[in-house]
Amino acid sequence: MRTVVRIEVVHGDITAEQVDAVVTAANESLLGGGGVDGAIHRAAGPRLAQAGGRVGPCEPGDAMATPAFDLDPPVRHVIHTVGPVWEGGDYGEDDTLASCYRRSLAVADELGARTVAFPAIATGLYGFPPERAARIAVATLRTTPTEVTHIRLVAFDRETYDLLAAELR
Numbered sequence: 001m002r003t004v005v006r007i008e009v010v011h012g013d014i015t016a017e018q019v020d021a022v023v024t025a026a027n028e029s030l031l032g033g034g035g036v037d038g039a040i041h042r043a044a045g046p047r048l049a050q051a052g053g054r055v056g057p058c059e060p061g062d063a064m065a066t067p068a069f070d071l072d073p074p075v076r077h078v079i080h081t082v083g084p085v086w087e088g089g090d091y092g093e094d095d096t097l098a099s100c101y102r103r104s105l106a107v108a109d110e111l112g113a114r115t116v117a118f119p120a121i122a123t124g125l126y127g128f129p130p131e132r133a134a135r136i137a138v139a140t141l142r143t144t145p146t147e148v149t150h151i152r153l154v155a156f157d158r159e160t161y162d163l164l165a166a167e168l169r
């Protein structure tokens with residue numbers, strides 16, 4: 001295996017991404033939550049929560065797949081990963097966040113997904129400092145062996161976009 005060929009940052013709504021798989025920042029139940037997870041569940045329809053309930057629960061740092069249901073093609077898979085709740089940084093939060101990115105790539109490989117869109121995992125309701133999260137996201141995605149060729153880091157706000165773009169330079 002090699003590493004990802006291309007990583008880019010884009011500004012927008014991850015539910016509009018045209019990729020093989022979208023990653024959602026889920027909570028452990030995989031039944032749907034707020035933020036990006038709420039948006040993905042709304043777009044994928046109620047079968048996503050039913051499928052999440054069957055495969056879950058999911059531990060922080062792990063990732064699990066379901067079909068993408070009503071998300072528009074070419075999206076075929078949702079990869080649900082559970083970030084760390086930020087508790088100050090002394091509780092393994094960095095490692096858990098890196099594990100989210102690594103495990104999501106491993107699940108993408110199991111699915112045969114070559115193009116994957118990621119949100120800024122854990123930087124919303126879970127409170128992970130965005131600059132530190134951007135550094136971990138880019139460093140982990142750059143160094144993890146995978147068959148995924150193309151990653152789109154989807155930033156929902158300007159600050160996240162700028163932080164990710166700076167890490168990619």
Ligand code: ADP
Pocket residue numbers: 012013014015025026034035036037039040083119120121122123124125126127128154155156157160
């Ligand atoms: P967590 O609970 O892991 O912190 P959140 O969904 O609260 O997850 O936030 C993670 C990131 O996703 C934040 O940067 C938030 O602004 C962003 N986000 C929220 N909605 C969307 C969306 N529709 N597309 C892409 N990113 C989104």
